[in-house]
Amino acid sequence: MIHRCSVRLFRALFPVMVINMTENPQDQPKDEELAKRLERLKSNLEGPDSIAAEAEQDERTRADRARSKAGIAQAFRLSSEFIAGVVVGGGIGYAIDTFFETSPWGLIIFLLLGFAAAVLNVLRAAGMVAQSEMSLKTVQEHQKRTDKQDQNE
């Protein structure tokens, strides 16, 4: 609360201060250190890094960090989903070839199918393939039901 108030106070004060500083050129401080400090203050006040913005940015970086962690998890998923699809497709094709002696057709066809399955896996893992309406509906209903339960609790 106090923090909020001080932010508002700063915002209320700072246009005045900026005008004061910029409009009186003869007010140039002689002391170099003072000039530097004033410069820093000015940039602090004018720039996007006012206190509120800083807090906002803080929150954003925290959210970013959480998202990047989820991003790494996603990356691990995507790569292995793709490889697994191709490997399983090729494996099935190879097994069919050895059992039915249809070499190399089983391997060719199932490797291609496995490739398709792998792409499907990756798209599904990335959320790019929309689930069909039916399951969407059940999920939504589900969500509603659980929401209601949460409210009841």
Next chain:
Amino acid sequence: MANDPISQFNISKLLQLDVGGYDISFTNSSLFMVATVAASAAFLIFTTSGRGLIPTRLQSISEMLYEFVAGLLRDSAGSEGMKFFPIVFSLFTFILVANLLGMFPYFFTVTSHIIVTAALAFGVIGMVIVYGFYKNGLGFLKLFVPSGVPGVLIPVVVLIEVISFLSRPISLSVRLFANVLAGHITLKVFAGFVVSLSGLGLGGVIGAILPLAFAVALTGLEFLVAFLQAYVFAILTCMYINDAIHPSH
């Protein structure tokens, strides 16, 4: 301690056992599985035995663990999926604790062997299949037939969906095993650089600073991976359970 990076994954028999021609010896891998289960069970039991309304620090760790997995499961499988909570929670804590125990020097990492992770993954998929058929009957097969596909394409699409389904346990197990294995090998290789470089005199010692820094950074990364892999395994288990409950996708 041997210097090559692979020997840390050697299985050694601690107790020779032979039942009906099958070798069921108690190995160092078994020892660390027991240690994992014992450590996680002991931690959870001791920290929650106080049952404080205001949790102590350790109790709140246990509670956070519970809340985390429960939230994960409820988000992806709904409250219907909560009956699978025990298995998801056990899997998550087992993998997490096994990975973290593996971070101790000279310890064996259980999850660095594909047979362990594959057993876990096939267990999960088996459970999903059995429960899916039990709950939905043959309706579970709808999982392989997306709605709104033209009739001509159905055979191809079904084949693709079946392959996609079969690839799940593979990707689940390979991901966990490969990440842990690769991480431990990299760590060992960089640590080996430090040792062999510092044997070369002053210039070598200075040169060893870089791989040492890398080894430290990689250790941090490995802790992240240890958690992330347990998280990914748990969340995918939740999603597959969701498929078993609502197979119409």
